[in-house]
Amino acid sequence: MSYSRKICRIEFSDQQYARMNAIYQTSRNNLNCPTFTVDFVADNTTICEDTATVSFTDTSVGATSWSWDVDGDDVIDYTTQNVTHTYSDAGQYDVTLSISNNLDIITKVKTEYIEIGFEIEATQIRLEIKFDNFADETSWMFQDSEGSILYSGGDYGDNDNGTTLDQTFDFAPGLCYLFTISDSYGDGMCCGQGQGSYELIPIVNGTVGNTFYSGGEFAASASKQFNVAGVLSLNGFNTSSITLYPNPTRSKITIASPMNSLPDAFTIYTTLGQKVLSKTINSETDLEIDLQDFETGMYFIKLTKDSMSVTKTIIIN
Numbered sequence: 001m002s003y004s005r006k007i008c009r010i011e012f013s014d015q016q017y018a019r020m021n022a023i024y025q026t027s028r029n030n031l032n033c034p035t036f037t038v039d040f041v042a043d044n045t046t047i048c049e050d051t052a053t054v055s056f057t058d059t060s061v062g063a064t065s066w067s068w069d070v071d072g073d074d075v076i077d078y079t080t081q082n083v084t085h086t087y088s089d090a091g092q093y094d095v096t097l098s099i100s101n102n103l104d105i106i107t108k109v110k111t112e113y114i115e116i117g118f119e120i121e122a123t124q125i126r127l128e129i130k131f132d133n134f135a136d137e138t139s140w141m142f143q144d145s146e147g148s149i150l151y152s153g154g155d156y157g158d159n160d161n162g163t164t165l166d167q168t169f170d171f172a173p174g175l176c177y178l179f180t181i182s183d184s185y186g187d188g189m190c191c192g193q194g195q196g197s198y199e200l201i202p203i204v205n206g207t208v209g210n211t212f213y214s215g216g217e218f219a220a221s222a223s224k225q226f227n228v229a230g231v232l233s234l235n236g237f238n239t240s241s242i243t244l245y246p247n248p249t250r251s252k253i254t255i256a257s258p259m260n261s262l263p264d265a266f267t268i269y270t271t272l273g274q275k276v277l278s279k280t281i282n283s284e285t286d287l288e289i290d291l292q293d294f295e296t297g298m299y300f301i302k303l304t305k306d307s308m309s310v311t312k313t314i315i316i317n
């Protein structure tokens with residue numbers, strides 16, 4: 001050290017070390033983890049049903065007050081530490097928590113964190129798994145809403161390392177299912193020991209749709225709840241048999257469908273998933289929908305028959 005005699009400038013004496021260590025021990029209190037952080041978790045983030053109650057737990061540090069917006073409308077819903085909210089419409093919701101410590105306010109936003117009424121139009125679901133270099137750690141299952149296992153796999157070995165599994169499964173429409181993929185070592189399938197991944201892909205009467213759930217980086221497990229909205233081709237109730245005219249429209253729209261596949265009901269949603277009109281179809285006059293009080297823009301109309309449903313787009317201009 002420069003204030004020492006020249007001979008010992010390249011090393012520390014025991015006394016010098018003790019002094020530096022004492023300063024470090026005294027000042028390290030100022031180097032602690034931050035004492036004001038914001039975060040939260042929900043007990044369930046993907047729910048099949050169109051109405052659901054979700055409990056949010058604050059995991060922040062140092063807060064003295066809380067402001068929650070649990071439905072993404074920029075309006076504060078709750079100001080208690082932990083909250084429970086009931087969602088009554090299908091959709092994806094941003095959740096925001098702002099906390100204060102009387103000096104500062106910090107905010108955490110989780111975009112599309114809560115998904116209510118997640119529905120997949122499919123007649124079958126295809127599971128594709130690319131194994132990493134430890135296929136024996138991977139297992140998966142599909143369960144029904146009672147928790148019974150419908151399909152599962154997991155007896156994989158070294159021969160499966162780096163290979164791809166591709167299987168297609170049938171699901172009864174109108175019901176909730178839970179897919180879970182697990183890793184017995186707790187380090188997921190990617191990317192430390194190879195590029196493992198999983199994908200769930202809907203199939204509609206043989207046509208492959210877009211992947212609705214995928215991943216590979218997780219810890220012990222990852223899961224997704226989904227509702228299979230069936231597409232029944234036997235009675236002609238499917239996307240191609242139903243037309244809406246005129247579309248785009250200014251004031252009225254008519255549902256046209258062969259008589260044997262008239263829908264039982266329809267519901268119109270905004271693109272944010274908010275329900276704006278719902279009606280049971282009792283006669284042909286119910287097939288004409290009055291939209292003149294709607295703001296211009298894009299909407300979704302979900303047409304249901306028995307346990308089947310078809311969703312189409314409406315444009316009001």
Ligand SMILES: [Ca+2]
Nearest residue numbers: 069071075077
């Ligand atoms: Ca709100």
Ligand SMILES: [Ca+2]
Nearest residue numbers: 137183187188
């Ligand atoms: Ca693993």
